Amino acid sequence: KQEVTQIPAALSVPEGENLVLNCSFTDSAIYNLQWFRQDPGKGLTSLLLIQSSQREQTSGRLNASLDKSSGRSTLYIAASQPGDSATYLCAVCSNDYKLSFGAGTTVTVRA
């Protein structure tokens, strides 16, 4: 059974700092890995998807890396803004498209 762990559970930084969010998973036989954003009481917004054959993916200020062999992914958010405050979820997709989620990292960016 795939287990997904995210560290840290919470993070508070001043505006402008770079953010580093970590995700680890136990089974390296994955189809892809995604990072989602979730605002309080809201749904899931897909931010980045990294296929199992890829090492990283970038979108604007967001960059995610994947090291499948070691079971790790890292999400980097450059020059954080208060609008980046949210919970970020890592989800590992198996070959049948089923997602296993981490518990998330709750980010607070202070103005």
Added chain:
Amino acid sequence: EPEVTQTPSHQVTQMGQEVILRCVPISNHLYFYWYRQILGQKVEFLVSFYNNEISEKSEIFDDQFSVERPDGSNFTLKIRSTKLEDSAMYFCAIRDQYFGPGTRLLVL
């Protein structure tokens, strides 16, 4: 990008009542999933549905739960006799990427 809608957005029900949550993808798909998220907890897989059949279900998905695709477009999750612990946000998904906005279920 396919759009997924879910109805209702919120539902409050009494313990023991039946609820039906609906998911409507804009275009035709074969792979459907239901996930739930109890407040403050992880998003958990409930069931996957492929080609009009259940392909996998979690230990959470007991006999109180059922899924259907009654008319080829709607995809429903039914909870026959709700319990307090069924209170959660329920998400429908197509494949691995396209999530609906969720239905918040509160069982009193």
